[in-house]
Amino acid sequence: xxxxxxxxxxxxxxxxxxxxxxxxxxxxxxxxxxxxxxxxxxxxxxxxxxxxxxxxxxxxxxxxxxxxxxxxxxxxxxxxxxxxxxxxxxxxxxxxxxxxxxxxxxxxxxxxxxxxxxxxxxxxxxxxxxxxxxxxxxxxxxxxxxxxxxxxxxxxxxxxxxxxxxxxxxxxxxxxxxxxxxxxxxxxxxxxxxxxxxxxxxxxxxxxxxxxxxxxxxxxxxxxxxxxxxxxxxxxxxxxxxxxxxxxxxxxxxxxxxxxxxxxxxxxxxxxxxxxxxxxxxxxxxxxxxxxxxxxxxxxxxxxxxxxxxxxxxxxxxxxxxxxxxxxxxxxxxxxxxxxxxxxxxxxxxxxxxxxxxxxxxxxxxxxxxxxxxxxxxxxxxxxxxxxxxxxxxxxxxxxxxxxxxxxxxxxxxxxxxxxxxxxxxxxxxxxxxxxxxxxxxxxxxxxxxxxxxxxxxxxxxxxxxxxxxxxxxxx
Amino acid sequence: xxxxxxxxxxxxxxxxxxxxxxxxxxxxxxxxxxxxxxxxxxxxxxxxxxxxxxxxxxxxxxxxxxxxxxxxxxxxxxxxxxxxxxxxxxxxxxxxxxxxxxxxxxxxxxxxxxxxxxxxxxxxxxxxxxxxxxxxxxxxxxxxxxxxxxxxxxxxxxxxxxxxxxxxxxxxxxxxxxxxxxxxxxxxxxxxxxxxxxxxxxxxxxxxxxxxxxxxxxxxxxxxxxxxxxxxxxxxxxxxxxxxxxxxxxxxxxxxxxxxxxxxxxxxxxxxxxxxxxxxxxxxxxxxxxxxxxxxxxxxxxxxxxxxxxxxxxxxxxxxxxxxxxxxxxxxxxxxxxxxxxxxxxxxxxxxxxxxxxxxxxxxxxxxxxxxxxxxxxxxxxxxxxxxxxxxxxxxxxxxxxxxxxxxxxxxxxxxxxxxxxxxxxxxxxxxxxxxxxxxxxxxxxxxxxxxxxxxxxxxxxxxxxxxxxxxxxxx
Numbered sequence: 001x002x003x004x005x006x007x008x009x010x011x012x013x014x015x016x017x018x019x020x021x022x023x024x025x026x027x028x029x030x031x032x033x034x035x036x037x038x039x040x041x042x043x044x045x046x047x048x049x050x051x052x053x054x055x056x057x058x059x060x061x062x063x064x065x066x067x068x069x070x071x072x073x074x075x076x077x078x079x080x081x082x083x084x085x086x087x088x089x090x091x092x093x094x095x096x097x098x099x100x101x102x103x104x105x106x107x108x109x110x111x112x113x114x115x116x117x118x119x120x121x122x123x124x125x126x127x128x129x130x131x132x133x134x135x136x137x138x139x140x141x142x143x144x145x146x147x148x149x150x151x152x153x154x155x156x157x158x159x160x161x162x163x164x165x166x167x168x169x170x171x172x173x174x175x176x177x178x179x180x181x182x183x184x185x186x187x188x189x190x191x192x193x194x195x196x197x198x199x200x201x202x203x204x205x206x207x208x209x210x211x212x213x214x215x216x217x218x219x220x221x222x223x224x225x226x227x228x229x230x231x232x233x234x235x236x237x238x239x240x241x242x243x244x245x246x247x248x249x250x251x252x253x254x255x256x257x258x259x260x261x262x263x264x265x266x267x268x269x270x271x272x273x274x275x276x277x278x279x280x281x282x283x284x285x286x287x288x289x290x291x292x293x294x295x296x297x298x299x300x301x302x303x304x305x306x307x308x309x310x311x312x313x314x315x316x317x318x319x320x321x322x323x324x325x326x327x328x329x330x331x332x333x334x335x336x337x338x339x340x341x342x343x344x345x346x347x348x349x350x351x352x353x354x355x356x357x358x359x360x361x362x363x364x365x366x367x368x369x370x371x372x373x374x375x376x377x378x379x380x381x382x383x384x385x386x387x388x389x390x391x392x393x394x395x396x397x398x399x400x401x402x403x404x405x406x407x408x409x410x411x412x413x414x415x416x417x418x419x420x421x422x423x424x425x426x427x428x429x430x431x432x433x434x435x436x437x438x439x440x441x442x443x444x445x446x447x448x449x450x451x452x453x454x455x456x457x458x459x460x461x462x463x464x465x466x467x468x469x470x471x472x473x474x475x476x
Numbered sequence: 477x478x479x480x481x482x483x484x485x486x487x488x489x490x491x492x493x494x495x496x497x498x499x500x501x502x503x504x505x506x507x508x509x510x511x512x513x514x515x516x517x518x519x520x521x522x523x524x525x526x527x528x529x530x531x532x533x534x535x536x537x538x539x540x541x542x543x544x545x546x547x548x549x550x551x552x553x554x555x556x557x558x559x560x561x562x563x564x565x566x567x568x569x570x571x572x573x574x575x576x577x578x579x580x581x582x583x584x585x586x587x588x589x590x591x592x593x594x595x596x597x598x599x600x601x602x603x604x605x606x607x608x609x610x611x612x613x614x615x616x617x618x619x620x621x622x623x624x625x626x627x628x629x630x631x632x633x634x635x636x637x638x639x640x641x642x643x644x645x646x647x648x649x650x651x652x653x654x655x656x657x658x659x660x661x662x663x664x665x666x667x668x669x670x671x672x673x674x675x676x677x678x679x680x681x682x683x684x685x686x687x688x689x690x691x692x693x694x695x696x697x698x699x700x701x702x703x704x705x706x707x708x709x710x711x712x713x714x715x716x717x718x719x720x721x722x723x724x725x726x727x728x729x730x731x732x733x734x735x736x737x738x739x740x741x742x743x744x745x746x747x748x749x750x751x752x753x754x755x756x757x758x759x760x761x762x763x764x765x766x767x768x769x770x771x772x773x774x775x776x777x778x779x780x781x782x783x784x785x786x787x788x789x790x791x792x793x794x795x796x797x798x799x800x801x802x803x804x805x806x807x808x809x810x811x812x813x814x815x816x817x818x819x820x821x822x823x824x825x826x827x828x829x830x831x832x833x834x835x836x837x838x839x840x841x842x843x844x845x846x847x848x849x850x851x852x853x854x855x856x857x858x859x860x861x862x863x864x865x866x867x868x869x870x871x872x873x874x875x876x877x878x879x880x881x882x883x884x885x886x887x888x889x890x891x892x893x894x895x896x897x898x899x900x901x902x903x904x905x906x907x908x909x910x911x912x913x914x915x916x917x918x919x920x921x922x923x924x925x926x927x928x929x930x931x932x933x934x935x936x937x938x939x940x941x942x943x944x945x946x947x948x949x950x951x952x
Contacts, residue, residue: 019856065731073851075859097731186697195694198735200676217693218671221662254760255541255573257753259674259735276752277733283759284730288845291767295837303846303860311867314838315874318831322875325830326882332823339815339822346815346822347808350829350936354801355794358929361771362790369764370779375549380495383551384779391787398791399798406802453834460826 018058018070018082021051056085064090068097071106075304080109092118096126099285101300104133112138116145124153125170125272132158165249166242168282169263169272176202176229178212183225185215198275200259204233209269211262213237239264240274246282251374253279294364294452296320317450324457328353331461335468341476344410345468348418353463355399356425357456363388363433364451371437371447381438388430396426413475421467428462429455494534494546497527498554532561540566544573547582551780556585568594572602575761577776580609588614592621600629601646601748608634641725642718644758645739645748652678652705654688659701661691674751676735680709685745687738689713715740716750722758727850729755770840770928772796793926800933804829807937811944817952820886821944824894829939831875832901836931839864839909847913847923857914864906872902889951897943904938905931 059067059082067086071079071094083106086094091114095103107130110118119127119142131139131154139158143151153171160166174195176185185202189195202220204213213233223232239262240249252258253276263272289299296317301310332339332349339345367384370376376384400419407415432455437447535543535558543562547555547570559582562570567590571579583606586594595603595618607615607630615634619627629647636642650671652661661678665671678696680689689709699708715738716725728734729752739748765775772793777786808815808825815821843860846852852860876895883891908931913923 063732069731069851072849074856190698193698195698198676198733199694200674200735217697218675221693221697222666222669222671254753254756255545256539257674259676259752276735276756277730280730280752280756280759283756288841288848291770291841291844294767295834295841297838297841301842303842303851304856304863307863307866307870310863311870314835314867315871317838318834318871318875321834322827322831322879325827328830329823329827332826333820336819336823340819343812343816343822344809346819346825347805347812349822350808350826350940351798351801351805353826354804354932354936355798357932358771358794358797359790361928362773362793365764365767365771365773366777366779368767372764373548375545375779380550380780387780387783387786390783391790394783394787395791395794399794403798452837456830456833460830464826 014058014062015066015070015073018055018062019073021055021058052085055082059085060087060090064093065097067094072099072102073304076105076306079106079304083109088114088117092122092126092130095130096122099300099302100133101302101305103130107131107134112141112145115142119143119146119150119154123170123172124150125157125168128154128157160242163246164242165240165244165246165263165274166272168246168278169240169242169274170196170278171272172196173203173262173270173273174199175205175209175270176215178204178206178228178230178233180229181225182220182223182227182229182232185220185229186225198260198277201237203262203270203273204229205270211237211239211264211268211270214262237261241266242271246279247286249274250279250283250286254283289448293446293448293450294368296450296453317453320450321453321457324453325460327457328461328464331464332468335464335472338468338472338476342414342471344414345471348407348414349464349467351403352418352421352425352467353460355396355422356429356459356463359392359395359426360429360433360455360459361452363430364437364455367434367437368448368451371441376438381434385431385434388434389427392426392430393423396423411475414471417467417470417474421463421470424466425459425463428466429459432458490534490538491542491546491549494531494538494558495549497531497534498546498550498558528561531558535561536563536566540569541573543570548575548578549780552581552782555582555780559585564590564593568598568602568606571606572598575776575778576609577778577781579606583607583610588617588621591618595619595622595626595630599646599648600626601633601644604630604633604643608638636718639722640718641716641720641722641739641750642748644722644754645716645718645750646672646754647748648672649679649738649746649749650675651681651685651746652691654680654682654706654709655704657702657704658696658699658708661696661705662701674736674753679738679746679749680705681746687713687715687740687744687746690738713737717742718747722755723762725750726755726759726762730759765924769922769924769926770844772926772929793929796926797929797933800929801936803933804937804940807940808944811940811948814944814948814952818890818947820890821947824883824890825940825943827879828894828897828901828943829936831872831898832905832935832939833932835868835871835902836905836909836935837928839906840913840927840931843910843913844924844927847917852914857910861907861910864910865903868902868906869899872899887951890947893943893946893950897939897946900942901935901939904942905935908934 059070062070067090071082074082079102091110095107098106115131118130131142143154146154157167157171174189174192176188180188200217202215202217203211204215206212212230213235214237215229215233219232238252238256238258242263242265253261258276260273260275262270263274265271285299292299292301297314301313335345367376370384397419400422403422404415404419407418436455437451440449440451441447535546538546543566547558550558555578567586571583574582591607594606607618619630622630633643633647650668652664676693678691678693679687680691682688688706689711690713691705691709695708714728714732714734718739718741729737734752736749736751738746739750741747761775768775768777773790777789811821843852846860873895876898879898880891880895883894912931913927916925916927917923
């Protein structure tokens with residue numbers, strides 16, 4: 001038995017060992033590439049073969065989730081090398097544990113017969129997960145080689161759109177009828193011999209498979225065996241429709257501390273189960289989404305993807321950023337005359353822009369969380385706006401005055417312009433910080449995506465404009 | 477029975493109704509405050525009493541988690557009004573569902589006798605959660621009125637530091653001995669009569685309460701009743717020590733799809749259970765942490781806190797921001813002579829700064845996720861740095877050239893300076909973006925806290941410095 005604490009430390013050491021081996025192999029690669037070409041092949045094959053044996057042993061001794069972690073932690077060439085060392089019969093299990101973009105790249109490497117073999121062993125919903133990103137003709141070719149029943153199951157899962165409960169539910173459901181006694185229910189479970197992992201409740205249905213309730217295993221265990229299922233069951237369980245969203249489901253699981261819940265079709269017939277482990281995976285994946293999408297990246301971004309692939313994805317957002325920076329630049333250019341007369345303006349204008357961007361980004365982060373937790377609605381939006389405006393005025397005035405004091409020796413007028421511009425730009429930042437995510441949501445867009453870039457663009461341009469316009473009007 | 481889909485919609489409507497009622501009450505408040513003072517008291521009490529009855533009925537009809545959601549979605553004065561309408565016997569349950577900062581503010585409102593009453597009904601670990609933020613003398617006064625056993629349990633939970641498994645585990649464990657048969661185990665469960673909600677496994681111990689294994693309920697259900705527990709149990713379960721961190725535990729739950737796991741002390745004796753609902757709450761709370769702390773806010777930030785309270789928290793980070801903006805401003809001031817000669821420099825310098833800040837923030841977001849998922853370590857850090865540098869050079873060169881082309885009509889020299897400065901500042905951004913969170917972590921600080929503010933400070937100053945220095949050296 002292993003304590004989680006020491007297990008974690010041992011695991012850490014093991015994983016680091018495997019990763020270091022993979023790194024060393026890459027290093028040997030580089031070294032031999034530099035040596036005399038005649039010795040090249042010999043040295044390389046010797047060293048690599050030795051490492052490969054050690055690596056293969058270690059990799060295949062890991063829990064599939066840990067092997068997946070190793071694959072996620074190394075760069076692409078080593079990842080493929082490591083992947084090929086994993087034994088065929090373990091590959092399906094490892095794939096299931098991988099983050100989506102990495103899984104997609106490795107599934108694409110599998111030959112058709114291997115995919116078919118994996119499809120025959122694996123649960124339909126898991127297999128559907130694996131093949132969903134493959135080109136349609138490859139999916140069809142693989143599915144054609146599965147049994148009619150397996151094919152139908154995989155196709156049914158594939159038919160649910162991404163983000164729906166149907167796409168993440170499991171298909172295996174252990175059902176029991178309302179009118180049997182607990183004794184009969186227990187006997188039928190014993191006849192089954194084994195139960196799905198993590199089963200905590202039986203799903204109670206009528207003869208048409210229509211959901212009637214849920215029977216938690218502990219009630220079955222301690223209940224009077226002569227009672228009927230419908231006398232003991234929870235007759236009003238929380239359940240989901242296949243087209244409910246996974247976000248809503250996650251919220252319900254968290255709010256009502258659910259472990260599993262039945263999923264029904266439009267006729268209330270039970271078609272699957274949603275379990276907490278699928279929900280936890282979903283929430284965990286989501287947890288880095290906001291921080292990444294605020295700067296224009298997706299949560300699928302792979303830290304160790306090749307340079308060109310990563311660079312291409314970021315190029316577009318940098319283009320947007322450059323365009324907005326150009327607009328800010330044009331604003332400044334309009335006041336070049338004023339700057340020529342008083343060059344201190346050029347030195348001071350970034351302060352106004354920067355403090356606005358900072359305030360606005362704080363507001364954006366709060367509003368996005370409020371939207372995600374459904375705490376923000378039309379009735380309290382105005383309150384929030386007023387509150388953020390008030391904070392903007394107070395903090396703007398405080399820091400504006402502090403800033404102005406520093407400038408006083410220079411010029412009283414400049415100090416006054418500086419303080420006023422800071423307050424005004426913080427007001428702009430508050431309004432845009434509240435409005436920008438809410439408007440994006442209203443027009444049906446993701447409120448997070450690039451909101452930080454958009455906000456900074458506006459606070460920069462407005463900061464320059466307010467400060468330079470005030471200075472031109474009042475000082476020159 | 478309710479479908480989650482329709483339930484969700486109905487719930488949404490109900491919650492909106494309650495929130496609207498609370499808003500209306502606040503409005504009435506404002507209106508009467510403006511009317512003739514003689515009528516004031518009468519009108520107010522009439523209208524408020526009517527609303528209060530309706531509100532009280534609705535609030536007390538909600539699931540505690542939903543009532544908590546309503547309290548989280550309204551501003552502080554309405555929150556307290558609503559809180560006082562919740563029936564005393566339900567208050568404990570509602571408190572448990574509230575976000576930490578709001579819970580703390582409402583617990584502080586409870587009188588001592590009410591706290592004692594709640595402490596007598598509630599599980600010790602839940603009660604410890606409620607009182608942990610109260611002043612020590614209030615906690616002592618309340619605990620003194622509990623039974624010795626209850627007091628000892630609460631104190632033991634309070635003794636575990638925040639962020640440890642001990643602080644979020646539940647104390648009730650259903651144990652079974654290794655040497656009994658499944659039939660005897662089943663019989664003893666029946667004698668208990670009821671089992672804790674969400675129990676999925678019995679904890680197997682020896683006579684000294686030392687952990688021996690876990691017996692999943694489904695194995696108990698379908699196993700041969702004449703077998704002994706130690707023949708059927710999982711003899712190598714994942715378990716935790718009380719001082720393991722909740723982050724590590726969450727990672728293990730997610731990685732190995734756990735539903736519950738035993739928690740042991742240093743003598744391997746079972747002292748509690750960690751369940752997936754506690755882990756899910758933890759992960760969910762954490763999920764907005766990165767986005768908020770990057771801009772200097774904590775996840776405890778309450779969207780509807782009073783203005784002064786919210787303003788004070790943000791003032792400090794704005795001060796840091798202002799200080800860094802001043803440094804950038806001093807950099808620009810050193811080149812005022814150059815700007816006076818060529819005012820176009822003032823208009824162009826924000827572009828260089830902005831593109832650096834944007835690139836760097838993308839890198840920071842990726843590195844922070846890598847740290848959180850433990851995918852980043854010393855062996856692959858250099859690879860990542862090289863990769864980010866390469867992306868910086870490529871994207872910097874592409875956009876630099878694009879930018880330079882626009883400027884060509886103006887001056888070939890300026891175009892060249894612009895492109896070089898952009899490439900150089902993007903290199904700075906890449907290095908700082910990788911190094912900043914990793915260094916913060918190395919010195920034992922939270923890698924996320926304010927990293928975005930720090931990075932932007934450096935890319936701004938360096939952007940101005942590189943661009944203006946290059947321009948001064950080459951063009952003037």
